[in-house]
Amino acid sequence: MSGLQIDALQIDRAGIAMARLTAHIPRGQVLSVMGPSGSGKSTLLAALIGALPPEFTVTGRVSLNGRAVMGLATQDRRIGLLYQDDVLFPHLSVAQNLGFGLRAGGSKAERMARIDSMLARIGLAGYGPRDPATLSGGQRARVALARTLLAEPEALLLDEPFARLDQALRAQIRELVFALAKDLPVILVTHDPEDARAAGGPVVDPMGSPLAL
Amino acid sequence: MSLTVRPLALAPWALGLGLALPIAAGLAGTLAPALTGGGFQSLVDWPGLPRAMALSLGTGLVSTILSLAITALLIGCLHDTRGFSMLRRALSPLLSLPHAAAALGLAFLIAPSGWIARALSPWATGWTDPPDLLILNDPMGLALTAGLVTKEVPFLLLIALSVLPQTDAPRRAEIAAGLGYGRAMGFALATFPALYRSLRLPVFAVLAYGMTNVDMALILGPSLPPPLAVQVADWMADPRLARLPTAAAGAVVQLALVVAAIALWLGAERLAAPLVPGLALRGWRGRVLDAPMAALARASGLTIALGLGAGMAGLTLWSFAGLWPFPAALPDSLTLKTWAKAAPDLTATSLTTLAIALAASLAALALTLATLEAETRRGRPLRLEGLIYLPLILPQIAFLPGLQVLALVLGAKGSAATVAAAHLVFVLPYVWLSLAPAFRAWDDRIGLTAAAMGASPGRIFWRLRLPMLLAPLLTALAVGIAVSVGQYLPSLMLGGGRVETLTTEAVALASGGNRRLIGAVALMQMALPALGFGLAVALPRLAFANRRALLAERRAP
Numbered sequence: 114m115s116g117l118q119i120d121a122l123q124i125d126r127a128g129i130a131m132a133r134l135t136a137h138i139p140r141g142q143v144l145s146v147m148g149p150s151g152s153g154k155s156t157l158l159a160a161l162i163g164a165l166p167p168e169f170t171v172t173g174r175v176s177l178n179g180r181a182v183m184g185l186a187t188q189d190r191r192i193g194l195l196y197q198d199d200v201l202f203p204h205l206s207v208a209q210n211l212g213f214g215l216r217a218g219g220s221k222a223e224r225m226a227r228i229d230s231m232l233a234r235i236g237l238a239g240y241g242p243r244d245p246a247t248l249s250g251g252q253r254a255r256v257a258l259a260r261t262l263l264a265e266p267e268a269l270l271l272d273e274p275f276a277r278l279d280q281a282l283r284a285q286i287r288e289l290v291f292a293l294a295k296d297l298p299v300i301l302v303t304h305d306p307e308d309a310r311a312a313g314g315p316v317v318d319p320m321g322s323p324l325a326l
Numbered sequence: 327m328s329l330t331v332r333p334l335a336l337a338p339w340a341l342g343l344g345l346a347l348p349i350a351a352g353l354a355g356t357l358a359p360a361l362t363g364g365g366f367q368s369l370v371d372w373p374g375l376p377r378a379m380a381l382s383l384g385t386g387l388v389s390t391i392l393s394l395a396i397t398a399l400l401i402g403c404l405h406d407t408r409g410f411s412m413l414r415r416a417l418s419p420l421l422s423l424p425h426a427a428a429a430l431g432l433a434f435l436i437a438p439s440g441w442i443a444r445a446l447s448p449w450a451t452g453w454t455d456p457p458d459l460l461i462l463n464d465p466m467g468l469a470l471t472a473g474l475v476t477k478e479v480p481f482l483l484l485i486a487l488s489v490l491p492q493t494d495a496p497r498r499a500e501i502a503a504g505l506g507y508g509r510a511m512g513f514a515l516a517t518f519p520a521l522y523r524s525l526r527l528p529v530f531a532v533l534a535y536g537m538t539n540v541d542m543a544l545i546l547g548p549s550l551p552p553p554l555a556v557q558v559a560d561w562m563a564d565p566r567l568a569r570l571p572t573a574a575a576g577a578v579v580q581l582a583l584v585v586a587a588i589a590l591w592l593g594a595e596r597l598a599a600p601l602v603p604g605l606a607l608r609g610w611r612g613r614v615l616d617a618p619m620a621a622l623a624r625a626s627g628l629t630i631a632l633g634l635g636a637g638m639a640g641l642t643l644w645s646f647a648g649l650w651p652f653p654a655a656l657p658d659s660l661t662l663k664t665w666a667k668a669a670p671d672l673t674a675t676s677l678t679t680l681a682i683a684l685a686a687s688l689a690a691l692a693l694t695l696a697t698l699e700a701e702t703r704r705g706r707p708l709r710l711e712g713l714i715y716l717p718l719i720l721p722q723i724a725f726l727p728g729l730q731v732l733a734l735v736l737g738a739k740g741s742a743a744t745v746a747a748a749h750l751v752f753v754l755p756y757v758w759l760s761l762a763p764a765f766r767a768w769d770d771r772i773g774l775t776a777a778a779m780g781a782s783p784g785r786i787f788w789r790l791r792l793p794m795l796l797a798p799l800l801t802a803l804a805v806g807i808a809v810s811v812g813q814y815l816p817s818l819m820l821g822g823g824r825v826e827t828l829t830t831e832a833v834a835l836a837s838g839g840n841r842r843l844i845g846a847v848a849l850m851q852m853a854l855p856a857l858g859f860g861l862a863v864a865l866p867r868l869a870f871a872n873r874r875a876l877l878a879e880r881r882a883p
Contacts, residue, residue, distance in 0.1 A: 164774050167705055187777035194778040200771050203875035204793045213789065214779045246874035264779035 115178050116140050117268045117298035122173035124153070124160050131169070132157040132319045138268075138298035143291065145301045145309035145316040153319035154302040158270050161300070162194055163187040177267050177298075193266030193297075195290075197273040199257035201245040207232075207256055208241030214260035231259045235289065251282045258290055269294050271301045275308055287311050337696035338708050341754070344693060345713055348729060348751050349720060355728025360578045363571025369579065372572070374551030381553040382583055385467040386537030387590075389474035394529055396475065396626045397482040401490065401521070402513035403616070403623040414487065416631045417480040422804070422855035423634065424812035426832045427848045428477045429545040431637020434644065434841065436469065437462050439652055441640050447653040456652055463548055470547035476630050477542070478532045482525065489524035493517055510619040511605075511612030519602055531718040533591060534584050538721035541814035541829065545836045554580050555723040562727050562819060567734070574727055581724035588719075638852065645845030664842040676850050679811055679827040682742055683854065686749035687806030690757040691799070698765045699787055702773075714755045722752070722815045730819040740822035748816040749809075757806045764798035765791075794876065796869060800862035808855035828854070 116139040124132045132153035138144045146154050159165045161175065164187055175183050182190045201210050211228045219227070232238050235255040245253060254274065261269070274290065275283045287308065291299075301312050306326050309316045316324045359365060369375060404410040420428075435441050439456035447453040462469050495517045502512025538555040547553055552560075554576060561573035644650075648659035665672075701708045729748060733739040772794075773786045781789070792799070817827045828851040835844045870876040 162774065162778055164777075187774065188780045188782055190778075191780070192778060194775055196771055196775070198771070200769070200775045202772065202776075202790055202794070204790075204796075204870060204873055206872075213776070213781070216780065244872050244874055261775075261779065266778070270778075 114176070116142075117300070118174075118176045119161075120174040122157075122160065122171070122175060124156050124165065124169055124171050126156075126169050130320070132160070132321075134317070134319075134321045135173075136315075136317070136321075138300065138314075140298055141295050143299040143301050143312035143314040145303060145312050145314060146319060147303055147306065147309050147316055147324055148319045149304055155272060157319055158194070158272055158300070158302055161270060162192055163190055191265070191267045193261040193264060193269045195257060195261055195269070195271050195274045197276040199245075199253040201253055201257060201260075203246060205245075206241065207237070207243045207245055207248070210245060210256060211241075211260050211263055215263040216265050227263070231263060234293070235259050250278060251286060254278060254282075254286050255289065258286075258293065262293055266297065269297045269299045271299065271303075273303055274301075275303075276305070284311075334696060334700045334703065337693065337700045338710065341693045341697045342710065342713055345717060345751060345754060348748070349716060349725055351732055352725025352728035355731045356574050356577045356725055357728070358574075359570050359731065360574035363574070365571030365573075365575030368569075368572045369575040372557075374557065375554075375579075378551045378554040378557055379579070379583060381467050381548060381551070382537045382555065382580065383587060385471050385474065385543075385547070385553060386533055386584075386587060389471045389478065389536040390529065390533040390591075392471070392475045393478040393482055393532060394525075396479050396623075396630070397486055398513075398518060398521075399619065399623040400479075400483060400627050401486055402510050402518065403620040404627070405490075405495075409624065409627075413627045413631060414483075416635070417483060419856070419859065420480045420631075420634050421484055422808040422859055423477070423638070424808070424829055424832075424851050424855070425477055425539065426541045426545065426812070426814060426829050426836075427641070427851045428634060428637065429473045429542040430832060430836060430844055430848045431641050432469075432473050432476065432633060433462055433545055433836070434640040434845075435633065435637050436472075441636060441655070444653055444655050454653060462546060465548045465550075467547055467553070470543055470553075473542050473546045474536045474539070476633050478536070479626075479630050480634075482528060482532060485528045486521060486525055490521060492524065493520040495521070505611075506613075507611050508613035508616045510615045511610070515602055515606050527715050527719070530588055530591070531715070533587060534719050534721050537584055537587060538580060538723050540723065540818075541833050544833055554583070555721065558723050558727065559815060559818065562730060565823070567731070570727075570731065577724050577727050580721060584721050584724070641845040641848045641852075643845070644841045645843075645849050647842060647845075664846050668843055668846050672846060672850060675826050675828055675831050675847075676854065678742060678825065679829070679851075680807075680854060682746045682749060682817075682825075682827065683807040683810035685743070685746040686753045686810045687757065687803050689746075689750050690754040690806050691761070691803055693754065694758045694761050694802070695765075695792075695799075698762060699791075701766075703783055710758075714758050716755075717751050718755050726815055726819045730822075733820055734822075739820060740824035742821075742825050745817050745821050745825045745827075746810075748820045749813050752813060752816065753806045753809045756809045757802045760805045761795075761798055761802035764795055768795065797862070797866040797876070800865055801859075804855070804858035804862040807858040811851060811854045 116137060119134050119136045122134045123130055134157060136144055146157060148154055156165070156169065160169070160171045163185065165171060171183070174181065177191065182192070202213065205213060208228050211231060212224060215224055215227060228241065229238070232240055235258065237252060237255060240248070240252070245256065248256065271290070275287055278286055291312065301308060303309055310326055316326060318324055400410070400413065404413070433440070437443070438459045438461055443451070443453065443456065498516040499512055502516045503509070507515070540555050540559045543553050543556045547556065551557060558573050558576040558580060561569040561576065643657065645664055646660045646662070647657035648661040648663070650657035697708065697710070726748070730739065733744055738744045768791055772790055776786045776790055812829060814829045814833055817825060817830050821827070821830065828847055832844065832847045832851055835847060867877065
């Protein structure tokens with residue numbers, strides 16, 4: 114089955130359920146998980162990405178385009194991740210950051226061409242040699258998104274990716290994210306109803322209950 | 327997971343055994359001849375024993391108490407003042423100053439024919455010849471104590487400053503001041519107890535070092551009898567090891583003495599502990615203390631910085647001095663003669679020293695990195711701190727005789743590789759303590775973001791973590807080089823007279839009168855660590871000239 118299929122996923126800590134989810138997210142749909150901070154949203158993302166601290170236990174099945182992923186290491190899951198901070202690698206240039214994300218293979222020229230065309234798509238043509246620290250917040254967010262997508266993930270997890278941006282920028286980046294990820298199943302974790310509304314998909318709380326906006 | 331993970335999981339074991347094995351083997355190798363060869367009898371028969379023990383205990387305890395007191399005074403009375411940041415900047419580089427060089431510099435300063443006497447003669451003292459005073463190598467060990475204090479205050483001060491943020495010091499100081507307490511009193515009651523808790527292990531290291539060091543004691547300390555550790559090293563110096571049982575027994579007694587001193591210190595801690603709450607209960611604000619305490623702090627800080635600074639200047643000047651007759655404050659002329667004459671030997675010795683230092687530091691860095699990376703992939707913290715501190719607290723003289731015997735038996739004595747291996751035991755703790763905080767503080771989300779893009783743990787380590795940690799990595803390497811260059815006893819005992827390092831050379835020259843040559847060797851001894859730290863600052867700036875975030879991180883602390 115295509116898309117992200119989550120069956121009875123449950124994360125416990127010391128015998129207490131922290132998060133619970135059953136959902137099917139087809140390509141192009143955004144599932145929003147909404148709740149206050151500390152409500153287990155980030156735990157849910159950590160479980161999906163394969164980075165739960167050892168004190169948590171996780172049960173349930175997750176498959177991505179028909180591939181069971183829960184037994185896989187993070188780097189084999191092909192699930193992309195975007196944080197509220199852009200987490201650009203500070204010792205690499207913008208182009209090198211994108212190159213790090215771009216899947217291996219192809220000649221150097223082909224790789225450079227793909228990086229350049231991605232830079233153009235996010236409106237940052239010519240920014241390749243720049244030091245990431247010299248970019249604005251919105252530009253950095255766009256580079257982080259581009260880097261994630263160049264790794265050709267089959268699903269995308271967004272951990273409050275717009276929280277650090279100011280109002281005007283937020284709508285613009287949000288639009289770009291959803292436009293570029295339109296062929297992927299996406300899970301958006303947020304505490305902002307505006308984000309969930311803009312995502313346009315179903316909205317649940319960290320225990321999996323549907324929420325009305 | 328992948329195949330690369332498994333050998334890495336052995337790294338913590340390699341590191342732990344790399345520290346524990348030589349220490350255990352050395353202790354066993356020291357204890358055995360002491361018990362079997364009638365060593366204790368001949369040790370007791372040595373008439374100098376009581377005084378040698380008293381000197382070890384006295385110079386060690388007094389220098390530790392003074393160093394701790396001055397450190398507390400400096401932080402309590404001067405922290406956050408302009409003078410303090412100047413002092414900090416002056417003292418930080420001095421941390422890399424080898425003990426022997428510091429001792430030689432001080433000796434050149436306070437000797438009867440030293441700079442201080444010259445500056446005051448003949449106009450104030452009337453001396454036209456060096457006076458016949460026993461200032462250096464005085465029988466009470468005062469010069470040695472002074473030397474130890476000047477070298478240990480920078481060490482304790484920088485460690486104290488690094489743990490100070492954990493004590494929430496500024497808020498505690500504000501609250502105490504808000505309640506009307508004087509600065510010194512507020513610090514003593516509100517901040518010092520928490521600070522001291524983090525300083526305990528370093529203080530024990532200072533105590534053990536003060537009681538058992540050999541190189542400073544040879545240069546500044548009394549000689550008939552010398553402190554016990556010096557005598558043990560002297561007994562071990564016999565190439566046929568004729569006095570091995572006596573030396574081994576002396577090493578065991580020295581170890582017991584250090585354990586006793588630490589026990590004594592712990593007892594004193596118990597006795598002193600009620601003082602703070604007792605004073606707090608009285609509620610005395612102690613504001614009259616502030617002015618005299620601050621003056622005392624300034625005076626002691628200045629004395630140490632000037633003492634070390636003038637000592638280094640003196641060494642430098644002597645190495646370039648032409649004729650420099652006694653009461654003259656400056657040499658008649660400057661010349662390169664000393665350097666030209668010493669150049670061939672000095673180059674060879676410097677290269678040996680550098681090769682040993684690089685080998686030991688790079689090995690220590692590799693072990694530290696592998697262990698820390700294994701910890702990362704394991705996902706749970708490793709508890710190695712107790713073991714790491716062991717070589718710093720356990721006196722070198724207690725287990726090096728055993729290692730020396732072992733090296734002799736294995737036929738490994740007298741090679742530079744053996745010396746480097748012995749240095750590793752002492753370099754490793756400092757490299758670990760220097761690198762581990764930065765390595766562990768690395769933002770995990772960077773690694774996770776990369777893993778989500780498909781990067782393997784190896785790729786994350788080599789392409790992201792290592793380059794981002796370039797600055798602390800190079801600093802740790804420089805620390806390792808400085809520690810190795812400064813090692814005296816391991817080089818002497820395992821080198822067996824065949825491996826000459828700058829430090830063994832400097833100490834060997836100290837008893838002779840060739841000040842020009844001493845100056846040149848000591849200057850090289852200072853130059854190697856300084857070069858290391860210089861590169862550790864310069865290279866990241868060069869590599870990240872166009873990477874603002876990394877340079878900002880560098881500047882922040």
